[in-house]
Amino acid sequence: MGESEKLVANLFEMARENAPSIIFIDEIDSLCGQRGEGNESESSRRVKTELLVQMQGVGHNDDKVLVLAATNTPYALDQAVRRRFDKRIYIPLPDLKARQRMFKVHLGDTPHSLSESDFESLARRTDGFSGSDVAVCVNDVLFEPVRKTQDAMFFFRSDDGSTWTPCGSKQPGAVQTTMEELAEEGMADKITPPPISRTDFEKVLARQRPTVSKAELEVYTRFTREFGEEG
Incomplete structure (x- = not known):
């Protein structure tokens, strides 16, 4: 009993001792939901109270301690907790340029044949995708060369004989064989699996949909009008 509150107090004390510092709380709604809810335990209430006390910073110089939190359910936050945050900034879904950059970042050094116009086309096709959606898309695409290799019936051997790459039956030099053989x-x-192509992305995007609905976006927009500001 009381250990959770001590951990919260110790966290802020550590931040003050190491200032300038940042305390980041992800999914803060899971810790600081509306008080008085039927499913709220006594322990949860005590932790929330301790967090409010520490964030108020009475008797402490917290000028160099920044408390930063994130939530996808802003209306679930306790009003007192919401008031402790001076700024409530709405981070919208990534725009076209951001999505284009995300595809490149997630692909990293993976061999691919995509041009700049291909990346721009992918960004246009993924309007409404979150950063997580883009990451899931790329992760799925990364398996496409492996699937092609496993299912291939023809392989092309490089001139120096160092690699065998899946190919179509009409490619010059194609040898009918399988990965197992x-x-x-x-x-x-x-x-060697083939490089990732635009076709691989199109195959994945044909079955993937954005996970953030328009109704959710309207909730965030309404909350921003009432309590926050644009990012």
């Missing part, structure tokens, strides 16, 4: 011949380490 190449592995049995001791060439498993020479099999």
